Amino acid sequence: MHLSLPKTFLLLLMVTACSRPATTEESNGLTSNDAYGEETVTAEKAKLVRAIEVASGTANNVLEATANVESLDIVDVMPEKTEPVVELFVEEGDDVKAGQLLAKLRNSQSQLAVNEALVRVSEAQISLGQAQREYDRDSRLVNAKGGASVLSQRDLETRMQTLETSKTTLQAAEFALDTAKLGLKQCDIVSPINGTVTLRDISMGDMASPGTRAFQVIDLSAPRVMMNRPQRELRSLRVGQKLSATSDALPDVVINGEIERISPAINLETGTVKVTAKLNPSAQLPNGILVRIYLILDSHPNATMLDKRALINEGEHSYAFVIRDEHAFKVEVFQGFTNELNVEIDERTAINKGELVVIVGADRLKDGDLVSVVTE
Numbered sequence: 001m002h003l004s005l006p007k008t009f010l011l012l013l014m015v016t017a018c019s020r021p022a023t024t025e026e027s028n029g030l031t032s033n034d035a036y037g038e039e040t041v042t043a044e045k046a047k048l049v050r051a052i053e054v055a056s057g058t059a060n061n062v063l064e065a066t067a068n069v070e071s072l073d074i075v076d077v078m079p080e081k082t083e084p085v086v087e088l089f090v091e092e093g094d095d096v097k098a099g100q101l102l103a104k105l106r107n108s109q110s111q112l113a114v115n116e117a118l119v120r121v122s123e124a125q126i127s128l129g130q131a132q133r134e135y136d137r138d139s140r141l142v143n144a145k146g147g148a149s150v151l152s153q154r155d156l157e158t159r160m161q162t163l164e165t166s167k168t169t170l171q172a173a174e175f176a177l178d179t180a181k182l183g184l185k186q187c188d189i190v191s192p193i194n195g196t197v198t199l200r201d202i203s204m205g206d207m208a209s210p211g212t213r214a215f216q217v218i219d220l221s222a223p224r225v226m227m228n229r230p231q232r233e234l235r236s237l238r239v240g241q242k243l244s245a246t247s248d249a250l251p252d253v254v255i256n257g258e259i260e261r262i263s264p265a266i267n268l269e270t271g272t273v274k275v276t277a278k279l280n281p282s283a284q285l286p287n288g289i290l291v292r293i294y295l296i297l298d299s300h301p302n303a304t305m306l307d308k309r310a311l312i313n314e315g316e317h318s319y320a321f322v323i324r325d326e327h328a329f330k331v332e333v334f335q336g337f338t339n340e341l342n343v344e345i346d347e348r349t350a351i352n353k354g355e356l357v358v359i360v361g362a363d364r365l366k367d368g369d370l371v372s373v374v375t376e
Contacts, residue, residue: 046372049361051323052307053375056353059303059337059344063236063295065227069285073193073219079208080186081105090215092200096191102215105208107187114184117177124170131166135159195219198287218287223279224260225293228272236297237262243277245291255281255291298337305342306333306351309359321358321365322351323373328358330367 083105090102138159142152189208191197199216202208225245229237239262245255256279263274277293279285310320311333318335321328331351336344345351356373358365365371 046326046370047328047361047364048372048374049321049323049328049358049365050374050376051356052310052359054307054351054353054355054357055305055342056302057305057342059300059305059342060296060339061236061298061337062339063229063233063293063297065229065293065295066290067225067227067293069223069225069279069287069289069291071195071218071220071287072222072224073195074287075192075195075217076213077102077189077191077215077217078211079105079189079214080210081110081183082207082209083107083187085202085204085206085208088200088202088204090197090200092197094197096195096197096217098191098194100191101188102191102197103189103202103208105187105189107184110180110184110187113180114177117173117180120173121170121177124166124173128163128166128170131159131163135163189214191215191217193217193219194221196284220284220287223281223285223287225257225277225279225291227275227277227293228267228270229275231266231271231273233297234262234273237275237295241295243293243295245279245293247289247291249286249289253282255279255285259295300337300344303336303344304349304351304353306345306349306357307359308338308341308343310357310362311343312362320351321362323356323358323371326370326373328362328365328367328369328371330365 085103086106087104088102089104090096090100096102135156138156142156195217196219197215198218199213201212201216202214208214237259239259241259243257243259245257246253247255257277259275260278261276263276266273279291306320312319312321312330318333319330320333322331323329331349333343333351334346334348336346338344351357356375358371359376361371
């Protein structure tokens with residue numbers, strides 16, 4: 001058979017291609033594309049996670065509670081007479097001393113009563129002085145020696161009765177004067193304690209009356225908080241125990257204090273015990289402000305502290321992924337004291353200080369997975 005030259009050349013090329021020796025990849029059943037794909041699968045097995053180092057710190061068992069700041073000295077100041085208000089001397093927020101004048105009521109009638117009582121006392125004093133002189137004179141006459149007296153013993157006794165009546169009249173006048181002065185004093189509304197005026201319930205011209213509050217004065221110098229705690233906490237509480245308090249109304253302010261007393265009686269209805277703590281603020285606290293109290297019951301220094309972001313809760317158990325040799329291993333966590341950011345782990349937890357634990361990406365991990373770590 002006769003073949004043309006182009007056809008003969010094409011046939012030679014096909015024979016040469018079929019007889020080419022196989023490469024290593026081809027002899028192993030892999031093409032170059034297959035080898036590249038294997039490398040890609042191996043790289044994708046390393047899962048990207050964020051991790052943080054397990055640190056050392058102090059673990060505290062902290063009792064947290066909320067309470068309102070209270071003062072033990074809160075006084076509602078009430079008028080003692082029914083009279084209109086003619087003068088006001090203080091406003092809400094003013095600091096006052098015990099006995100300081102807060103307001104004045106109309107006192108014209110009371111002043112007249114005092115003046116009248118003074119007159120009565122003066123008259124009684126004059127009458128007493130005259131009765132005393134008459135008694136002394138008659139007594140000398142009756143008791144004179146060597147001479148007859150025109151006065152009998154009965155006359156002297158009459159003088160004595162007049163003298164005693166004058167003394168009684170003077171005492172009554174003095175009592176009436178004291179009563180009138182008291183009535184005049186009651187026209188002044190004064191503070192019974194050192195403190196701060198927190199309420200003013202009267203205005204100029206108002207008719208003040210007994211039993212109606214005019215002012216409220218609170219001693220803000222020694223604020224307290226009262227907490228009702230479960231009786232099971234009694235063994236951890238003691239007088240003098242230090243605490244701190246914060247308030248949303250006073251950001252970045254920490255108030256120190258201590259337990260002042262613990263009630264010796266337990267409330268049978270609630271099973272709680274009343275704990276009173278004294279606060280030592282650097283500035284005056286508003287009465288009634290809500291504070292959050294932190295009381296350290298126990299402390300573990302140099303504890304192993306785990307970031308709470310590393311915790312994985314599964315039912316009643318907690319776990320964390322610890323990174324060793326570029327692999328993540330799931331470890332059960334046994335917790336101790338906790339705070340807002342960290343949890344203490346005890347010696348049963350197979351995690352050591354300085355090791356890395358996963359805080360982001362743990363939800364995609366299985367025990368033993370290869371990981372690529374970004375540290376925080």
